[in-house]
Amino acid sequence: MKSPFSAKTVQPDISLSVCGYRKVLDIISSKWTALVIYAMEDGIIRYGEIRRRIEGISKKMLTQTLRQLERDGLVKRVITPSVPPIVEYSLTRLGESLLEPMRALNKWTKEHYSLVEQARAAYDQGNNEE
Amino acid sequence: MKSPFSAKTVQPDISLSVCGYRKVLDIISSKWTALVIYAMEDGIIRYGEIRRRIEGISKKMLTQTLRQLERDGLVKRVITPSVPPIVEYSLTRLGESLLEPMRALNKWTKEHYSLVEQARAAYDQGNNEE
């Protein structure tokens, strides 16, 4: 038998623009995005509080990530113009809906990540270390 | 009420090394990884065939992505040393197990991505375009 794909004419291309995987990843794959969403899982939280919860994030990246999420409609930002100002962030409904599939990924990691680590060790072993 | 986090001492940090989200993303978030996994969804497939299915991927990136996936134990590589050689790729069980949560993401995209696009348009509008 030939390749399963050459049989029925041609399988449609997995083009960048059409593929759903790519679209979600454009949303959540930047270095801090998933962590920031995760930090808002339990409800309203202030800017400084997010920074304290996420080890190692810089102000620049936190702000940038939050703006992106806000633009994507996943996060809501409420400013109380006191002095000093209070800025509170929370997930929108849309943002919350994303938690579900993200939790599925998280679950996969808990259940399978040790196998990935084993595979890596074995692979690096087989390649004579370095 | 104070912030929900300051109440019980301190919520554990969302440190990079511990967080599951980060771990999966380290695996699937590079530009081509998800697409390559997707291309193997239906079974065994040859190198050249993957290239043809994924619009725009270079040989360098395809090879690099496949090696990574192989190292992570998600992909199996079988070489038939004929002339010219035949190299066949397929998902391992571990790789297949990752398809499930990835499909959950894909489903989310199908159902919600239009909202994201709307949110972006509205946001860009509000910010006076550019």
Add this chain to the structure above:
DNA sequence: CCGTATCCAGTATGATACTG
């Protein structure tokens, strides 16, 4: 407190040409 602006280094990706 909550940012913005600037600069700079490291990494990820891409184009092209060559090989067993």
Add this chain to the structure above:
DNA sequence: CAGTATCATACTGGATACGG
């Protein structure tokens, strides 16, 4: 066919300093 090698570049993220 299935890669590797090399070079060029664009983007990402971090450090630092300043502003409302």
